Amino acid sequence: MIQFTVNGRDVSVDVEPEMPLLWVLRDELGLTGTKYGCGIALCGACTVHMDGAAMRTCVLPVSAVAGKKITTIEGLSKDGTHPVQKAWVQLQVPQCGYCQSGQIMAAAALLASNRKPDDEIIETTMSNICRCGTYVRIRDAVKLAATLK
């Protein structure tokens, strides 16, 4: 059994230690807000927080998560009011929306470590793929979120 916490709850899972956290979250724990996009940690659709830092979970073995605190999009806020979520709604960022859980988790982790990121930091940190091309708004929304509570 591998034990860790997800969104503040203790969980223990009896799965292969090499199973990526993404599939433990999605298929074992039923938390489908975290998405599968590429399976090779390139697109970022599977981004969650591990002990507060952004992690791409499609190649992260669940054994590496033992004892860690995991936060998924479902646990980012109770009611969608995390500053990043508010900024995302205010600037109408999502189109198809499939990548946006990962984008929002990446942005929230960035802002937790850097209260006022400049364009350069946003551009190097926010490397998640959005096939719809919402990047212009993502850049603006990260900056807006930095000003929201």
Next chain:
Amino acid sequence: MTTPIANSRRNFLVASTALGGGFMLGVHFPLLAQAADAAAPEVTHWIVIQPDETVIIRIARSELGQGSFTGLAMLVAEELECDWDKVTPEYADVNEHVRRNRIFGAMTTGGSRAIRDSQKYLREAGAAAREMLLTAAAKDWGVPASELTVSKGVITHAATGRSTTYGKVAPLATALEAPKEPRLKDPKDWKLIGTSPPRIDIPDKTTGKQIYAADVSLPGMVHASIVQCPVFGGKLESYDKTKIEGMRGVKSVVAAEDWVAVVADNWWRANEALKALPVEWDVGNNGEVTSESIRAFLRTGIDATDVPVARKEGDTTAAFASADKVIEAEYSAPFLNHATLEPQTATAVFQADRVEVWVGTQNGEASIAAASEASGLPLDKVFLHKMHAGGAFGRRSAFNEFVKQAIKIAQTMPGTPVRLQWSREEDMVQGRYRPTSLVKLRGALDKDGNWIGWHVRQSEPSIAAAVLTQFLKDGIDQIGTRVFIDSPYGVPNYTLEYAMRNTHVLLGPWRAVAHTHNPYFRESFIDELALAAGKDSYQFRRAMLEKKPKDLAVLDAVAKAVGWDTAAPAGVFRGIAVADSYGSYSAAVVELSVKDGTEIEVKRVIVALDPGYIVHPDAVKAQIESGVVWALSSAMLEEITIDKGRVVQTNFSDYPVLTLRHTPKTEAILMPSGGFWGGVGEPPMAAVLPALGNAIFAATGKRVRSLPLKNAGFSYA
């Protein structure tokens, strides 16, 4: 195992059992219509008004992220005069559609059609419902309907001081006959259309609540991963399932003529077992095809002496004979993949007398037809849950192979829900690709630099022959020839020829279809002509668009916005282009600088768009931003190549797409001129590709005639 049970007309609750932490998740799905639907309190088939004043507006098209759930509902609400805050869009049920004689009209969502092809009947539905609701109130009160006013769903009779609401009179209105010719508002009286209320689909897309087909979770559900013959048209020869027997969670292996799938209790296990499964293919006759052999085949279309003529004006031969200068160039473009971020996915439950499917689709009718064909059940026994798609761009339009596959697997385990999700690798090598293309262009200039003759020969696989045969006419692809066959330039002597060269590579409509590579070819070549004529590329276009005021207006708008007549800042270079498409008019300017001769920094992209009318300006702006990303991504980075008959690229590692780092400032100029309805989802990107190429030429003197630009040594800085 029980099948999903409807607990209300359009919602049902699914509880998924969870391991470990013991979460219980309640997931609401928009539900298929049950037989009880006929008794629903419809005012019209598009509109249901509930006693609590909720206005349900049915949406026959698909929400792909372009905002159709909001924009289409706005068209109805504008005429209905209901309270926008009470509007709840929901998918028009596809099963109900087939049972009620195709009552919801076209369900396709492609060709930038959602708004422009629906706007009339949706506005009429809103207007008809308004008239019926007012008539019902008037009858109830015994006053003339003409004396009533309505605002935000509240009906008032000023003379007697009475008022009521849509929710209260709806049951009376449903009994009335719908007016045949409801009166529509003059566009100048629109209050909602032309504003940008928050998009209805967005909040759930920021919290993880939005359920895509990939997220469907049903009691007892199993997961499948699939591999199809990597050479299109090949067959499955054999597989050895003993090699994966005993792997944890694996339930079964299901095979068909050209694919094999592994079913397990979670998707990762299914996919791991699939990767371990030895599979042999009979690749058929195409196992030696390469990108080079395809290029040589396209070359035969350029060299052929007798190919169909798609457009002919004046005397091209004479024009070239009298020309002072003849410019000649060949352009080409590769196959491209949609690479929707949600790989193709469908979930199905099969029972002897019914099949239920969850899928993100651009075409509910095509999906239900595919499900019917695969299951052998009549259409009215297929219950289809349309899910918002995780990206579509044409990939989920005509094609439903994933629906058929999910059903074929589900048929081996009746009653058990099967969630089939393609791996990214499978999605990359089993796409429905934007056709590769080779085009030879010749232009004739007279001694004053006037463009007097034009000869264009296209050689390419036909998208129409592959997918949309209704667009095939006398051997000419009416889609693949767009941009040339409908070119607005007033060249007096013009011949367009089309050589169809079909390959075994599967094709599909890739966002903007021919308005991706063809505008690049045409508008780059026009810059070549302008240069040879010693003329400014903007003015050279202007002269040839004299009789096309709408093309001219968008072209002028971007030129003005960038200050074309004044010099660009030091080190900054500009390109301009214009391309009308899908009933709309668009032009673009790109400003960029180049480092070390090859590193492109795009500083600014300006796009002007005239789609006639605009329902939701912010959603249109978002489509322009999106179109710019698609243009910059495909122009520089994207390329599908073929080796040994199969697609070489397997993931975003070798099929890179644009990311935020290289996304420039985008300026949208919305200039709806009224009087027509054009598309929005595809038109904005068309002019951006050539504007980029033209700016690169301005900066480097290098004319890139073969896409993607990276093959010419360029990259984004």
